[in-house]
Amino acid sequence: MTLNPLPWSSYRLDGCTLTGALSVTTEVRDGVTILHGPAGCAQHNASLIHATLLDHDTPHLLRILSSDLDEPGVIFGGEGALAACIREASRGDPGVIFVLSTCVVQTIGDDVGGVCGRDWGIPVIPVPGAGFLGGGFQDGMRNALIALGEQARAGGFCSEGTNPDLGITLVGEKNLEADVDENYAEVSRLLALLGERPGLRFVRGMDWPSLGDLARGRLNILREPELRPVGEHLAERFGTPYLLSFPVGLSGSLRFLEEVAGILGTDPSDALEEERGRQEEALARFGDLRGGRIRLTPSPSGVPGPFAAELSASLGLLIADDGVPLPLPSPLPVGTAGLVRLLHRWRRALHA
């Protein structure tokens, strides 16, 4: 459970496409990511991601290089600097090299795809983005996932994959989220109720050869609805059906079980019964909150919605303007376990 006292700010959505793309590519642990542009872009983003991971007690070495574009590079073009950086990255014998473009190289018109397309002996993958010109964090994250998805194909760099026991792929976990591994554990628990387990984590702590597993999955579960374009892309390429989101809320968690079972063709009855029991037990543990007056602070992503209404009704909480202010985190907690973590925080606030 996160100790972050400000759970609504435990995840980053800010930054440019570079930050979002890096949150994906740096989780390919045998890969190197090149930021093609001024060194400051790499410094800023590496520092931001490292600080976030450190804050979440999950630091790892970020394998990021900068092409270190300087004034002559801007004037005369930066393709030479990029090629030199790819050569330098290749010397470490990585499984894959990702190339992310900054605003300035898009502005001056470097042919990044052309440089990446040369025969480097290892895959060199350009990730669309172009810093702030290409959008924000979410755009960068989506672009990176789709760029990686493009590489998972028979006869490609990683045709076979590594995991013979495939089935369910988790797509687009929020690697800069404080609860990322707790959320993974909760999804794993729910899948276990159906006799299933997650296979590939696309992309978290992944190595390059395992990318081939992406092409052979039975089901993709997206972390959140904003990743629908990724789900569509993978469905189109590999015919893999997808769920739009990790489970959110009491009824949402039950619906998650039903939908997974529906796609996989299994009977969810036992799983639903067990999960209902777990939810009732959890709510009973917070019976001391019944009758409390609360005022929900809208999360940065929106106003309290069905999630808050369902939860407050289930606990017998009254939503009132003079109630104790309670935060709703963004993103909303995952599964029943996420709800329990949230209720612990609410209890501390209500009894303070």
Add this chain to the structure above:
Amino acid sequence: MKQIALYGKGGIGKSTTAANLSAALTEMGLSVLQIGCDPKRDSTRMLMHGSWIPTVLDQVREGREATITADQVVFRGFRGVRCVESGGPEPGVGCAGRGIIATFQLLERLASLTGDVIVYDVLGDVVCGGFAMPMREGYAREVYLVTSGELMSLYAANNICKAIARLAGRVRGRCRLAGVIGNAAGQAREEPLVRAFADRIHSRLITFIPRDPVVQRAEINRMTVIEYAPDSPQAAVYRGLAQSILENSDLVVPTPLSMDDLESLAMEFIPA
């Protein structure tokens, strides 16, 4: 010190005009610096008797900007005119506009922007902020439009008026339009058309330079007209231009024309 910039459509004769203007000014005993602001780097070639001088951005490309000295980028040509070429990237790569900015910063650092007159000869159109550099930051206060009577030449000149008007409106914007220099393309009723254009944008025609084969002969011989045929009528025109520019203090913020107005103007003078 007088700092002037010559702008106009590519191929209209800016460099020929600039080089002859610089030659005429130096004949008058003035210290003149001509800066070619175009990756083609051919602005000063006639002043340098056909030599392609090393450019400022050549030094930057070689990574020598930290140790560069003025004598590596400033070269003396006809009668001591100091010549500089910014240079730029190969066509299709990099950012030539940024190159112009870097050139100015370097020349500033080298304290090379000195003399009685500085003539900036700038690439065809103000395609980006970099090529507007000579009008910005207090460099050239006086902008001259070089144009023929051809519609596309007038169109480019009109576009440059837009840039001048925009930059003049800035808090520190000091650049103004100083006038229009007509450079004949040889079409009928050309001088009246260019004069009318100058009037419509609330400026005036400074000089109309007629077509003369001596210009081409001088270039083949790698000289300005002033040097190649000093007693020719064409040389006298360039000297007159130099004198007019020295005496000119009529600086305005131009009023660019709409495309419709520009076409209507052209139709008044160009036979259908």
